[in-house]
Amino acid sequence: MITRTGIAVLITSGLLLVASALLASPALALPAAAGFLALGAGRAGVARRVRLGATVRVRTRSVVRGQNVGLTIGIEREGRLPLFAELHLISQNPDRPAESHVLPRPAAGSITLTAELSVHRRGVFRAGPLIVRQQDPLGLFRKDTRVADGRTVQVNPALVSVAVRAASRTATATGTGRRATPTLAGDFFALREYTPGDDPRHIHWLSSVRTGQLLIRRSSEPALPSLHVLLDLDASAYDGEESFEHAVDLTASLLVGALRAGAAGHLWQREAGARLRRVEHTGVPQVLTALSRVRPRTDPDGGSGDVATATRAEAGRACVLSKDSCFTVVTGAARPAPPALPRHLLGPGSRVVVIRLSPHGAGRYPAGPPAGRASVHQAADAVHAAALWATAAQRASRGGRP
Template identity: 30%
Template sequence: MRRPTDPARPAPPPAGPRLTPAGYAVLGTGVLGCGFGWGLGYTEAVVLGLAALAAVAAALLWTLKVPDVETRREVVPGRVARTDPAYGVVVLANTGSRTLRGLRAEDRVAGRPMLPVDLPPVPPGCEVRARYRLPTDRRGTVDVGPMLLVRGDPLGLARRVRECGDVESLLVRPRTVALPVLPAGRTHHLEGPTSDTAEDGTLTFHSLREYVLGDDLRRVHWRSSARTGTLMVRRMIDVSLPTTVVVLDSGRAGYTDRESFETAVDAVGSVVEAVARSRFPMRVITSAGLLPLGDNHQDADHILDRLALVDPEEKRGLADALDALERIRGGDTLVVVTGTVLPLPADRLARLRGRFDRLIVVRSGDGRDSVSGVRTVLLDRLDDLVPAWRREAMA
């Protein structure tokens, strides 16, 4: 995923060859050797000084010519689950007539320089690849770049740096585990919310969208089509399908540490993925409010992309998420995911039980606080969710 140039990124390196710290040290040694040797009449010192100066001059000449190369860096894959491997791949093609040696690539990841990647010699007309691992321990967007192509002399006295490659981004999404869909008290279609499988009485108008070849012409909305100049059709949903509402307490104060918060987001992602896999409708609410999903409320990839950008809130908590929940209608299954630091609001959860057929509270971290009559799942790590969820599915 390419990103536009960031005005706050570091200034590009200066053009032309530059001495390294070792090069400046050898240059100083050469100047001092020639000066003292000439002044005191020590021929050996003069010879040593001249040799040092010659080495510096040779290093500058070595790095003077701009290498004929085409360089790019790829982020593979562009989206990855937390802790899964992702790599920056450097691709270098020699477009000149001589073998290139002494090249290395230096990249910046999340604003910090990475260890340089030494590139092997590249014969004319050939291409080489080198890769390095990117950090994926935290969710969110990881900026990669700009990349620097460095050519140095064999002695390490001089180097020429050229900036190349666009700034790209790696999206680190929540880590998920496979969960079964919880059964609901209402009858629903096992094949998901398609108009073809639903009974006519269960369909209701949801929104308008552009006509796609194969759509039923009986659902064309002629008035909107005439107003917009584009053929529009009614989008129908099956209201008999079980609706799942997932509430994430994104307040920092509710969790013992950052890892317990990450486990909570992973749990939400796992539930969302299970519901989306069956193409059932859902809503996701955080302490900041209803997560905007648009028309992609059944697309697991879209929702996981949104969850990748959820950060801990300093001034909000579970109460704010439940306030947002009060403004939407009830459903079949309500899953509340929170930490273990703060006590559960027993009175509010008791009221919510009347609006939903099933209520489950998932708590991430250490603690044993629970509310009477409310199923509670305690998580020390994400893998603990699988057996507990299967027990809920069988209940």
Template identity: 30%
Template sequence: MSPSDGSSGLRAGLRGLTTRGRSFLAAGLTAVACSYLLDQSALLHVGVLLAALPLTAALLLAGTRYRVASGRRLSPHRAVAGQEARVHLRIDNVSRVPTGLLLLEDKVPYVLGPRPRFVLDRVEPRGHHEVSYRVRSDLRGRYPLGPLQLRLADPFGMCELSRSFSASDVLTVVPQVQQLPHVRLSGEWIGQGESRARTLALAGDDDVILREYRPGDDLRRVHWKSTARYGELMVRREEQPQKARAAVLLDTREIGHRGSGPASSFEWAVGCAASVAVHLLQRGYQTRLLTDLGHCVPGPEAGGGGNTAADASGLILDALAVVDLSDGSGLSRAEDPLRASGEGLLVAVLGDLDEEQTARLARLRTRTGGAVAFLLDTGTWAGLRMIAPDTGGEEFQDRVRQLREAGWTVLPVRAGDSLPELWQAVDRAESPSPYREEAGA
């Protein structure tokens, strides 16, 4: 914050006069005028004193020469919906003179709560003060914090000048992630036997190549046939561990969801996608998020495989923090990314489906190593019908049956259902594959 000089500083100070300062100035000028009309010299002295006090405060405040720097730190930087986060502010006096009274106000969206305000009496030269406040949002999203506004005030409250810093931060509020039970899934790799064969089929060929011998290599890895061919020692590279792949498909179509706010079917679907994606990443799956628009958030294999599961989890949660309803009418744009990724586990979180969309999903099942569908009965979110746990609309039951006949593990979801309990039913032993039925025919 730089000082103001000359007439521009005085004008800024006059504009910053408070109600008290303006009242003193008006009373002083009135007393001066009355002293001439009434020929009272004592009243003139009082008027000059009253007018000089706010003018002096404005001039001194506008001519301050100290500099103030600010910093902001979020803890955590990525908050969970419904949980509090703390914002830490640091004010540094980088000048050689102490500051006067400082009033701080940080700009935050109304969703996070009221604007925090602080009063600092004095900051020593080269010193600093730290303050903090809490924010909380029940709605996921990305919320700007700042810029910080600083107001200078004189001890008598005659004048206030506002300064605004340019720096700001963003708080990301992600959906709540529920802990899911460990169940058997198609495509998982234990590392031996038939599990490993299935995983390699999902993840691709072994990364086995030859390279020149290096000091310290195990001689048992020497490939003698290639050594004889090239005339120098050649060894096998160790096989890289393979991971099963998974994709989480989120249906964001506005026509496929009902309800509004945090209690809508769409918000349940977003929370379900977040929980499933994080659960699969923790189990070692290379997981990515897809939407009906074809948007894809890569898993840990992105960037040459340098991303960890925690990095991929953060990317997916950040994407789900801002995902919104789309105006799409179908799921066709998600098919090409799924085909390009090859075989793997597919978990779809779906809203209302029509006959054509159900048929497309049924055909898509043949391209995946395993398929699980959370099919939302959105009528229960809109309160259109009160149904028993194992019943539903005739059309909804038809969609469930068609997907199951195509080999999907279908989990009907109704308002109020528990995601961990639904996930408990996802078991490959309980979902007979249509290919095994054909083989036994």
């Protein structure tokens, strides 16, 4: 492929040749001939065939935002590479132009190279293809030969530690929600007879010896309520791209923490037009996949969309699941007020916590809930937001204001 420099040399040489013929000036023909000779030499320099076999492998198929993608590149050579040939690895972050990385020139035989590429955005990161780039010294011609296909890596939100159990209510306080996974650290509550399949670690040996039958300790574990997290996708709600990324990180951390603790976690998205949509999933991998691809959207109608709406079917399903639940709204602080939830979306006993992400401010706003009890907090990043959420959820679980 001829480069821009080569096109310029070709046009200039052609004009000089025409001027030489029109003006009958042999002096103009000499640089024209030199230009054509350089073009011919450059074309011949990149015509050599490349004999190179290579493979590109990724060490893991998914990483979190901000981490590096580890690559292992295997190369098998026959003969020598052309003199002016370089090995390039092409990579592309989501929604960003492709980048070229020059790798060390391989020696003869089979070798293995390792590389670390940084990823900064969620989505599908592409590592590869691997190409051999031939270019003459003057940069007139360039030839790219693909020697290995690329690989894709899913870039997930960065998870932060969240005290999901702060939203728990004791088992004696309510009969709803899901009981957390039993642990030996739970407060001693009662004894019952051993049944096949029980964990032997929970056997109370002193009582078993005294009564002559195996007895199991039953711990008073808190009941985890259903956790609903609404992520605001309206671009006008955020101060910038980084605030939205922290909002996605917090949403993923809350849902993953709830699911891993054995609670029911439900993902909602507030899209353009203030419409709420519930994202169906079957577990942690599906939640991470869905959140790795979300992007902020602009309302085509130009409305502020302060009052969120939901379809009748979605609202009906949510109301059943939201009884005695914790509803968290994750949004930005660019709008004067956070989005309001419709009253029919929440069930009796529901608690609402609103987290607004802004890199320039932190604190608490006066509560003004449209339905249920709510508190509004502003955080600088996902870590700060997780701490504020745990405090608000814990106060609400004890019967106080969120």
